[in-house]
Amino acid sequence: MAKVLQKANSFYDIYERKSGMNKDITHYCPGCGHGVLHKLIAEAIDDFDIRDRTILISPVGCSVFAYYYFRVGNIQAAHGRAPAVATGIKRAMPHSIVISYQGDGDLAAIGGNNIMQAANRGEKITVFFVNNAIYGMTGGQMAPTTIVGQKTTTSPYGRKPENEGYPVRMCELISTLEAPLYVERVALGDPRHTNKVRRAVRRGLKNQIENKGFSFVEVLSVCPSGWKMTSEQAKDWLQEEMVKYFPLGVYKDESSKVETTEAKPHVFTIDNINENLSIPTRESASDKVEKKPQQQYRNPKLIIAGFGGQGVLMLGLGLAQAGMEAGYQVSWIPSYGPEMRGGTANCHVNLSTERIGSPTVSQPSLLIAMNAPSLDKFEKQVVKNGMILYNTSLIDKKPERSDIESVGIPATEIADELGNTRVANMVVLGAYIGLTGILDKKTLFQALPKFIKRNAMIPLNEKAIERGIEFVQK
Amino acid sequence: MAKQLIKGNEAVVKGAILAGCRFFFGYPITPASEIAEAAAFYMPRVGGTFLQAESEVASINMVYGAASGGVRVMTASSSPGISLKLEGISYCAGSELPMVLVDIMRGGPGLGNIAPAQADYNQIVKGGGHGNYKMPVLAPNSAQEMCDLTMQAFELADQYLNPAVVLADGFIGQMMEPVEFPRAVEKIPDKDWAIHTDLKDESRLISSIDLEPEMLEKHNLKLQKKYREIEANHVQYEDYKIDDAKIILIGYGVVSRVLYSAVDSLRQDGIKAGLIRPVSLWPFPKQHIADLALKSDAFLVVELSNGQMVDDVRLAINGVRPVHFYNRMGGMIPSPEEICQQVKKL
Numbered sequence A: 001m002a003k004v005l006q007k008a009n010s011f012y013d014i015y016e017r018k019s020g021m022n023k024d025i026t027h028y029c030p031g032c033g034h035g036v037l038h039k040l041i042a043e044a045i046d047d048f049d050i051r052d053r054t055i056l057i058s059p060v061g062c063s064v065f066a067y068y069y070f071r072v073g074n075i076q077a078a079h080g081r082a083p084a085v086a087t088g089i090k091r092a093m094p095h096s097i098v099i100s101y102q103g104d105g106d107l108a109a110i111g112g113n114n115i116m117q118a119a120n121r122g123e124k125i126t127v128f129f130v131n132n133a134i135y136g137m138t139g140g141q142m143a144p145t146t147i148v149g150q151k152t153t154t155s156p157y158g159r160k161p162e163n164e165g166y167p168v169r170m171c172e173l174i175s176t177l178e179a180p181l182y183v184e185r186v187a188l189g190d191p192r193h194t195n196k197v198r199r200a201v202r203r204g205l206k207n208q209i210e211n212k213g214f215s216f217v218e219v220l221s222v223c224p225s226g227w228k229m230t231s232e233q234a235k236d237w238l239q240e241e242m243v244k245y246f247p248l249g250v251y252k253d254e255s256s257k258v259e260t261t262e263a264k265p266h267v268f269t270i271d272n273i274n275e276n277l278s279i280p281t282r283e284s285a286s287d288k289v290e291k292k293p294q295q296q297y298r299n300p301k302l303i304i305a306g307f308g309g310q311g312v313l314m315l316g317l318g319l320a321q322a323g324m325e326a327g328y329q330v331s332w333i334p335s336y337g338p339e340m341r342g343g344t345a346n347c348h349v350n351l352s353t354e355r356i357g358s359p360t361v362s363q364p365s366l367l368i369a370m371n372a373p374s375l376d377k378f379e380k381q382v383v384k385n386g387m388i389l390y391n392t393s394l395i396d397k398k399p400e401r402s403d404i405e406s407v408g409i410p411a412t413e414i415a416d417e418l419g420n421t422r423v424a425n426m427v428v429l430g431a432y433i434g435l436t437g438i439l440d441k442k443t444l445f446q447a448l449p450k451f452i453k454r455n456a457m458i459p460l461n462e463k464a465i466e467r468g469i470e471f472v473q474k
Numbered sequence B: 001m002a003k004q005l006i007k008g009n010e011a012v013v014k015g016a017i018l019a020g021c022r023f024f025f026g027y028p029i030t031p032a033s034e035i036a037e038a039a040a041f042y043m044p045r046v047g048g049t050f051l052q053a054e055s056e057v058a059s060i061n062m063v064y065g066a067a068s069g070g071v072r073v074m075t076a077s078s079s080p081g082i083s084l085k086l087e088g089i090s091y092c093a094g095s096e097l098p099m100v101l102v103d104i105m106r107g108g109p110g111l112g113n114i115a116p117a118q119a120d121y122n123q124i125v126k127g128g129g130h131g132n133y134k135m136p137v138l139a140p141n142s143a144q145e146m147c148d149l150t151m152q153a154f155e156l157a158d159q160y161l162n163p164a165v166v167l168a169d170g171f172i173g174q175m176m177e178p179v180e181f182p183r184a185v186e187k188i189p190d191k192d193w194a195i196h197t198d199l200k201d202e203s204r205l206i207s208s209i210d211l212e213p214e215m216l217e218k219h220n221l222k223l224q225k226k227y228r229e230i231e232a233n234h235v236q237y238e239d240y241k242i243d244d245a246k247i248i249l250i251g252y253g254v255v256s257r258v259l260y261s262a263v264d265s266l267r268q269d270g271i272k273a274g275l276i277r278p279v280s281l282w283p284f285p286k287q288h289i290a291d292l293a294l295k296s297d298a299f300l301v302v303e304l305s306n307g308q309m310v311d312d313v314r315l316a317i318n319g320v321r322p323v324h325f326y327n328r329m330g331g332m333i334p335s336p337e338e339i340c341q342q343v344k345k346l
């Protein structure tokens, strides 16, 4: 019996963090349910001997100051976000015991999605949900759990379903989900009820100690101040009105079906880090550019365009990859997002022996047009004395400009001859290096595996490049 | 080490992991999604955790939770998602939690579009969230810097117990360039303030609330002192052909890349142009700009916004030289030729 009178060890002896005088009593109103629940939790922490690894998340609400009292690791969370904060710390410290302590406004209104999602992920945390049918902290406004007809400062005529809907039953909602392990609603009140709360608190914590899963304990609680009642009236109202709408009981309990395991702390390591990050450690790129193409082909700025599926992004990528390995500065930038879904695609590529300024190309020195709309769209932008390579298989007219060099390549036909329309892009790439000497074939072949994911496709791509080179050198 | 051709967004994740980050909480949004995707791919391979949260609001609060435990942790998003994270960012700043946030800016306001923009300058650099807080804001202009500045952001965050931001635009995120990755950080700093599971120190508390005005003012004064220290020590900028420049261009991110080209071509036409590129947007290189003001004739600030950074330039120059402004918005990006025309019109 003596133990009952003693303050739990998981409470501070003196509440130093509390402002003002009276550092030996809590800030809760007389008769408030929060204090009773705190005590039951603190005693459970003591009895399970988990104080040194317990982390309590205080919500926004009257229990925002739970950290005044609990001698554990404490985190204070934004309104409604305790389950997300709990998720973060539990993932970072899987061996800790994380408690998300929340009121009904916090959990069922502003944080409604956060609690459902944490429950649905089966986060291995314990949630204590204090349902007092009102916003206590802010002075008695309506909560999502306010009973139909109940008067609050923001439902002065009583809660009306046609305006505010019905009270939210969280246990019922959460127990429809697959992942939660244990869901129970209990109520504070007489010793018999309080005993049930004590048991539920312990079950919720034990599940986490055994690393089993998500536990949710809803505690119907009184708020005499918010309800504008005496403590006695409040107790009666809870039993008579609240319990009617929020039936008590176990809504889900799978704890006996799940094995106890041990949660291992996160261990920081950098073993094999480069390999795991696919960072090349061997030098493959040279720093000096060996090739010296003719003046007009140096430091090209390219726009490569076509319709989706023609591999224009890959063409640019191949050029940039091989260019980098040949020692050029390179950049590649795609048109991205819905623009690509419309069926057209283009990318801008720079290869340069000098630092690349603007990665976007407004005045290309080279346009590769894989289809007619691309030629129409970009021909005007090509610089004087620039070059256009175009796919004559799909474009049946010639570029109109006479101040540029233009070369037509039946890329799609050649690709079809090789048995795969999709390598038309590599035929053009071959034609480009064959014409300009910007890269040699060997470098390009060496780079192929970096941008072509399927190894089996490499010989075909090589052949397409060769056919492109042959075509322009004939 | 060898170079790798890689998207800026992916370089962020590799840089973060090399910096010792093992926790990523995100939510998809173009043009930042590759960051979440790369984190989902690489984090499990290095013993880390990736979690796709239910929203940006949830992800920043998961970051808040994980940071409380003393690990290196990050999140990334693009403009609308950043708006949602601001409450949580303010909590991190108020609670003095180190974390790294990456914003790949897109066109706004509202849903806007996914094209590159720089319209989040005010929301990130000037606070955005509530309360008197500041965050180091680093603005990369290449894939290499996406890696390097992300790594640096983790160092700054831990050194000052503060959120740090990498602020880039859609182009810098989507562009592929060669990156040379540095060596991995072998040990992250000890965090004796963090929530631990052996409660030797019973005062471990992560919180931003203080009901006593005197105490909260004291806390604010402490934060301001920290911000002054960051201002004194972490201004970063890059000068380009500035020595004899008479007309000085100022831009960050992808704009600065366009400005390199513009400066070169203006000089070919005999105009003595130069460029200051702020790398740290906060602390802003205001002294440097003020120093150069006296040696030059005029400034042209170029932004992909309605004119946000230009206010900081005007404050720095304080009226001693004219400050002109040129902008594109909604995802448009100026060409070097366009900039040259603007300069010639001055």
Ligand SMILES: Cc1ncc(C[n+]2csc(CCOP(=O)(O)OP(=O)(O)O)c2C)c(N)n1
Binding pocket: A060, A061, A062, A063, A079, A102, A103, A104, A105, A106, A107, A130, A132, A134, A135, A136, A137, A138, A143
């Ligand atoms: C974003 C945000 N919105 C609103 C508030 C104001 N606020 C503080 S407590 C509270 C309601 C808390 O009610 P409940 O969760 O039921 O807890 P109780 O006080 O009844 O224990 C509100 C709305 C806030 N702090 N933050």
Ligand code: SF4
Binding pocket: A027, A028, A029, A031, A032, A033, A034, A062, A132, A136, A137, A222, A223, A224, A225, A226
């Ligand atoms: S307002 Fe209500 S919930 Fe808050 S402390 Fe008082 S009785 Fe408790």
